[in-house]
Amino acid sequence: MQAFQVRAPHDFGIVDIDAPKAINGEVLVRVAFAGICGSDMHIIHGDNAFVRFPRITGHEFAGVIEAVGESVEGVAVGERVCIDPVINCGECYPCRIGRPNVCTRLEVIGVHRNGGFEEHVSVPAANVHRLPENVSLDQAALVEPYTIAANVLERMQPHEGDGLLIFGAGVIGLTILQVARAQGLSDITVCDVIDTRLETARELGASHTVNGQKEDVEAVMAERTGGEGVPLIADAACVPSLFPSIVRMASPAGRIGLLGFNATPSDLVQLEVIKKELTLVGSRLNNRKFPEVIEMLASGRLDATALVSHRLPFAEMSEAIHMIDHHPEKARKVLIDLSA
Template sequence: MKAIEIFEPGKIGIKERPIPDLKENEVLVKVKAAGICGSDVHIYHGKNVFATYPRVAGHEFAGEIVKIGSQVTGLMAGDRVVVDPVISCGRCYPCRIGRHNVCRNLNVLGVHRDGGYQEYVAVAAANTYKLPGNISWEVAALVEPYTIAAQVIDRGRLTAEDTVLICGAGPIGLILLQAVKMAGAKVAIMDIIETRLDKAGKMGADLVIHAERRDLVQEIMTFTDQNGASLILEATGNANVLETCIHRIASAAGRVVVLGFSTEPPVKIPQVDIMSRELEIIGTRLNNHKFPQVTEWFVKGLVEPEQVISHTFKFHEVQTAFELIDTNPAEVCKIVLRF
């Protein structure tokens, strides 16, 4: 079979590999489509602190089961499935309290071990979720990034009463926007790329803010009648943005959910900002068994993943796809590879 391998940072290509053998609790999935995520781009550029090389990336993928292990029940060849890339130990403290997505021994397909950028993948049956036939493969590949949004709004305890600021209108920001609008909350979104903000406006944002042309703090304070945003979803990974959100934008009793990240520079936050307003600074990572919830969103048409897909490529055109992301970020939202 053919696999897309990142040999080392900056070097990617197609390599022949044997079709994986199956363990008794696994299924063999013939990959049909896989999304390119920002973290995949970071692995390509050598900026993902969790990845090792060589690596078959890809944690957003869907396909068809072609073979099942001897102990697998409830699944059969021909089933259409999406795959949860989160693999946990089940024994450590986070796992024992039901938060396996931050397992001390966490493995993520496509990051810590080989993922979906290959024609066949052997995965634990417990990590697969069935999909109906009326969802296209390209759309099915987006279930995983929507689970990120489901995790974020769960961690942030989103309600229809919230006034939300989303920092970053890239693919995840736009997916967050759909999830927030689905809940009926009022939402603003900021970015510095005009095309992304245009898309956010068309997707229902109540306010779009070009952060290099308008004063972010002033815009949000006007938007919230000087109260500040009750829920901030920080997806840029920019330390200055996070500092501004905590220091000047979050409302009293507000929550700031951090999903974008960088290892440097460190964030500088006066403790009084957190104490005086009883702010909650909340981390979020991956998803905690959100695939059934998001699959229901897709089946019921509660979100519109088609709006997020900007390009599709055949998998052997992966080099072109990654180059497009690097050279034309304003034109790219979500790229899906077809297998």
């Protein structure tokens, strides 16, 4: 069978490999669709500290179960599923307190073990989620990025009527926008430096947009909030130099959600945090958010297809990578059709 393999940084392509088998406790999935994520690009460029090479990437995917291993219950051959990439030990401190997404022995499908950019993949049965009839496989391949959004929003604990400021109108920023609207938030401002991305944010329901290169974001938000500040700020731009400004813009009792893996230090004025009693929360992957997002798709509160800018066959993976690298302003979510 064929798979997209990253052999080493900048060394990648479609290769022929032996098909995996469904071992004990796992199921074999015939992959239908898979999405290319920014973290896949980090692996390709050697910027992911967690990956082990060579690696078949892909952690956003959906397909059909073709075989089940021994001791597997609750799922059957022929069922349509999407896959939560978070594999946890169930024993360490984070797991014991219900935070498996930061398990001390965490494994992520597509990072620590082979992922969805292959025609067949074997995954733990505990990680598959069956799909309602009205959720298509292409939508299901995009459940994972929406779980990132659902996770950071839960970490920030929105209250009814809260205003939300999202930094970054890339894929994660747009999923946060969509999930926040689906959860009932209506006062949502999106900040980016690319006008086309801000246009997309408005199309997806942002009530306000700000171009950070053309406008003073702090002044704009001060005017919009009457000087009170913003209750909720999600940093999906992940630019460390923005952090002091984000802290200044937060309202007293505000909550700031951080998503970036950038190792560059950020300035932090403790006085700003303490006098406002701010809550700063990190958010990594998702903490069992797949059922919630699947329900949003099934109910029509989320439209995952609105996120897709390109659909390409598996044979054009290298072209897709080149487009994302060289024309990121044109690519929101690139969806790969492995059945084409």
